Amino acid sequence: MTPATRRPRAGWLARLLRPLRPGGAVTPGWTVGAVRDDPPAIDLHGPGGAVLPVRLAARDGRPAYAVTRSFAVYYVADPPGRPLGPDAETALRAVVAAVAAGDERLGRRSPRLPESLRPAPRALLHDPTLDRDAYRAAVRELVRREGRPAGVVLTVDSPCDLRCSFCTRGAGGIVPPHQTLSTVDDLRFQVETLAATGAETLDFGGDEPMSHPALPRLVRFARRRGFRRVTVATAGVRLGEPGVAAALAAAGVEQVRVPLYGSTARVHDAVTGVPGSFRRTLAGLRAARAAGLDVELRTVALRDNLDSLPGLERLAARLALDPPSVGQVAPRSDDPEDFRRNAPAYTAVVRALHHSRLQLAGFPLCLRRLASPADSDRRRAEARARPLRAFRSPDPTPPWRAPHYPPPCRRCALRPACPGTYALYVALHGDAELRPVPRAGRPKPHP
Numbered sequence: 346m347t348p349a350t351r352r353p354r355a356g357w358l359a360r361l362l363r364p365l366r367p368g369g370a371v372t373p374g375w376t377v378g379a380v381r382d383d384p385p386a387i388d389l390h391g392p393g394g395a396v397l398p399v400r401l402a403a404r405d406g407r408p409a410y411a412v413t414r415s416f417a418v419y420y421v422a423d424p425p426g427r428p429l430g431p432d433a434e435t436a437l438r439a440v441v442a443a444v445a446a447g448d449e450r451l452g453r454r455s456p457r458l459p460e461s462l463r464p465a466p467r468a469l470l471h472d473p474t475l476d477r478d479a480y481r482a483a484v485r486e487l488v489r490r491e492g493r494p495a496g497v498v499l500t501v502d503s504p505c506d507l508r509c510s511f512c513t514r515g516a517g518g519i520v521p522p523h524q525t526l527s528t529v530d531d532l533r534f535q536v537e538t539l540a541a542t543g544a545e546t547l548d549f550g551g552d553e554p555m556s557h558p559a560l561p562r563l564v565r566f567a568r569r570r571g572f573r574r575v576t577v578a579t580a581g582v583r584l585g586e587p588g589v590a591a592a593l594a595a596a597g598v599e600q601v602r603v604p605l606y607g608s609t610a611r612v613h614d615a616v617t618g619v620p621g622s623f624r625r626t627l628a629g630l631r632a633a634r635a636a637g638l639d640v641e642l643r644t645v646a647l648r649d650n651l652d653s654l655p656g657l658e659r660l661a662a663r664l665a666l667d668p669p670s671v672g673q674v675a676p677r678s679d680d681p682e683d684f685r686r687n688a689p690a691y692t693a694v695v696r697a698l699h700h701s702r703l704q705l706a707g708f709p710l711c712l713r714r715l716a717s718p719a720d721s722d723r724r725r726a727e728a729r730a731r732p733l734r735a736f737r738s739p740d741p742t743p744p745w746r747a748p749h750y751p752p753p754c755r756r757c758a759l760r761p762a763c764p765g766t767y768a769l770y771v772a773l774h775g776d777a778e779l780r781p782v783p784r785a786g787r788p789k790p791h792p
């Protein structure tokens with residue numbers, strides 16, 4: 346919509362925002378502070394003197410936090426790059442909803458948008474990272490090479506609620522947290538592109554797809570575009586907020602996949618870097634179950650949580666959930682010392698899980714607990730089957746994060762289905778722990 350050139354009537358933004366009023370509550374702990382018509386801006390006031398500046402600009406197709414019929418909505422992170430906390434995010438979403446409702450209400454009657462409603466300054470814009478032509482070409486190429494995928498992954502740019510110790514965006518990570526969100530238009534484009542692959546499952550991933558206010562809408566869009574199954578990978582801390590899990594279920598989400606990094610608050614919160622995250626995640630898991638969502642627990646084997654992993658089996662049982670699978674942590678840079686601090690040796694992982702029913706996922710298939718004689722037959726059959734493909738963002742994988750298959754893998758029957766290891770792991774620990782499974786006959790016993 347083109348901004349009108351008439352002078353705005355004073356107070357137009359307050360009218361647009363109704364029923365939110367200056368000084369009134371937005372969400373518990375957050376109120377509407379200053380409301381300025383020119384340029385249009387709202388300050389949200391939060392606990393401890395926090396201020397979240399929100400800006401409106403004319404909707405002009407450029408990336409924004411959210412768009413309504415006429416407006417693009419931005420927020421200003423202070424310092425730049427700091428993602429919103431969940432409470433601030435909820436308050437911001439309430440303002441976006443008020444803007445959208447007011448836009449419909451006033452826009453139909455007589456739009457009196459101010460002259461000052463110009464495109465937002467560049468500093469407030471989300472980095473337009475999605476090159477649509479490149480994305481479409483990359484997905485087509487993957488389908489041409491590998492055939493129709495069973496499942497596809499859509500990576501949503503969205504601020505994460507956690508600061509995990511091993512994450513590229515966490516404390517000590519090499520890239521800053523997302524400040525802003527993928528645009529809804531970009532996400533719809535990706536949903537349509539991925540739907541054209543014929544995949545049945547769409548998994549919303551990214552830092553925290555649930556911090557994107559359009560997620561339920563996108564889920565419904567994906568279902569209309571033919572995805573039979575929609576899943577969401579989430580830290581889970583938002584699932585316990587009132588109505589959130591039920592809204593996801595109503596939109597058509599079948600499953601949420603939630604990580605628990607330890608069986609106690611002490612371990613989990615130390616890994617996530619967010620005090621209280623364990624308690625909130627458990628509340629989210631219970632809410633997801635109550636809403637009828639299928640819940641899959643996950644975890645990652647780290648040096649700092651190995652002792653706590655077996656307790657996850659009992660914790661999952663208390664929550665009436667299956668125990669989590671245990672994933673392999675990926676390097677977040679080419680720094681071997683950083684990887685050494687996070688990643689335990691495979692042997693230590695196997696030893697830690699020896700008396701539990703927890704299963705490894707994303708580890709070399711030949712680790713001892715997966716390569717018992719009975720299991721290797723099953724693994725061989727999996728290797729013969731067409732491996733499931735989940736397409737991710739076509740962003741190139743950096744070499745230090747790419748799967749690595751050292752020389753022993755050349756003679757291994759499991760190679761087609763094996764996620765492999767990392768070159769950094771082999772550089773640190775060698776490849777002596779790997780036990781290639783012969784193409785016929787029994788695997789060598791592990792020493």
Ligand code: SF4
Nearest residue numbers: 709711754757763781
């Ligand atoms: S030997 Fe290599 S290919 Fe075979 S299971 Fe182990 S890591 Fe995978």
